[in-house]
Amino acid sequence: MAGLSDMRFFFLFMTLLISSTCGVWAASESSPDITNVQLICGKIGSKLSSVTIAECNDILFNQPRFYSSDGLPILEKHYAATSEDAPRILFIGGIHGDEYSSVSVTFKWLGMLHKHHSGIFDWHFIPLANPDGLLQKRSSRVNKNKVDLNRNFIPAPNFPEPLAHWRERAKKRARYYPGHEPLSEPETRMIHQLIDEYRPDVIISVHAPHGILDFDGNSLKPPRKLGPLYLRQLGTYPGSLGNYAWFVKGIPVMTIELPHAGIMPTPHDVNRMWTDLVRWVDRKAKSQRALVLKEP
Numbered sequence: 001m002a003g004l005s006d007m008r009f010f011f012l013f014m015t016l017l018i019s020s021t022c023g024v025w026a027a028s029e030s031s032p033d034i035t036n037v038q039l040i041c042g043k044i045g046s047k048l049s050s051v052t053i054a055e056c057n058d059i060l061f062n063q064p065r066f067y068s069s070d071g072l073p074i075l076e077k078h079y080a081a082t083s084e085d086a087p088r089i090l091f092i093g094g095i096h097g098d099e100y101s102s103v104s105v106t107f108k109w110l111g112m113l114h115k116h117h118s119g120i121f122d123w124h125f126i127p128l129a130n131p132d133g134l135l136q137k138r139s140s141r142v143n144k145n146k147v148d149l150n151r152n153f154i155p156a157p158n159f160p161e162p163l164a165h166w167r168e169r170a171k172k173r174a175r176y177y178p179g180h181e182p183l184s185e186p187e188t189r190m191i192h193q194l195i196d197e198y199r200p201d202v203i204i205s206v207h208a209p210h211g212i213l214d215f216d217g218n219s220l221k222p223p224r225k226l227g228p229l230y231l232r233q234l235g236t237y238p239g240s241l242g243n244y245a246w247f248v249k250g251i252p253v254m255t256i257e258l259p260h261a262g263i264m265p266t267p268h269d270v271n272r273m274w275t276d277l278v279r280w281v282d283r284k285a286k287s288q289r290a291l292v293l294k295e296p
């Protein structure tokens with residue numbers, strides 16, 4: 001079992017035990033193996049003061065398919081649209097493990113969606129893309145392998161290699177280490193796979209603490225603001241999700257930069273941001289989807 005951490009081994013063992021008990025190797029939709037979900041919800045609820053264990057479990061997450069480099073299950077939740085041509089939104093929180101508010105706010109919006117999902121849009125949520133970074137004693141931006149996941153994607157053509165950029169421009173600061181090669185990490189491979197499988201019209205990624213709204217991609221007009229956050233387009237770094245998704249895959253990326261990593265926005269602002277976001281998706285992403293479908 002070389003290369004597998006104790007935690008990974010434990011989850012694999014539990015999965016195999018439950019699978020063999022049930023007489024199946026893969027749990028079906030009707031009999032989800034909730035053990036891993038409950039374990040990770042327990043850890044998230046214990047770590048974040050703004051997310052309770054019950055709140056996490058109430059989302060009824062999908063059967064975990066992906067694991068972090070330390071073997072932690074990565075939570076996924078899909079809300080299907082009723083129509084094939086509905087906008088598809090891939091929503092990612094917590095790609096940086098020390099940006100607590102990005103995970104907590106994503107859970108608040110997931111909770112709202114869970115209660116009110118109408119089927120007008122198709123949503124796929126990864127509320128915590130970097131569980132290794134968040135769920136350690138002292139949370140870190142990077143994952144277990146000390147890689148900044150938001151520098152570990154395939155760089156766009158005409159951009160420098162992320163490793164060269166890190167050496168020359170990021171002064172080899174550890175928190176921006178992009179890994180020895182693009183997609184070296186299971187977490188970035190997961191997002192890469194999801195983009196190909198899910199084919200989102202837009203990707204929304206939540207960070208902190210710059211207090212702005214960023215947007216990569218000119219196929220959609222970005223919103224002027226989301227609640228208290230105003231649009232300020234900063235450009236992309238090689239290996240970032242924005243650089244990969246827009247310049248390589250042609251999918252616009254909205255980056256929500258909350259004002260504080262460790263302080264939650266007020267409930268009023270959490271609601272305002274969500275309302276503005278859904279309005280924008282309704283107006284803009286819907287027309288984008290219609291354009292895509294009209295292509296020969």
Ligand SMILES: [Zn+2]
Binds near residue numbers: 095096206207208
């Ligand atoms: Zn971040």
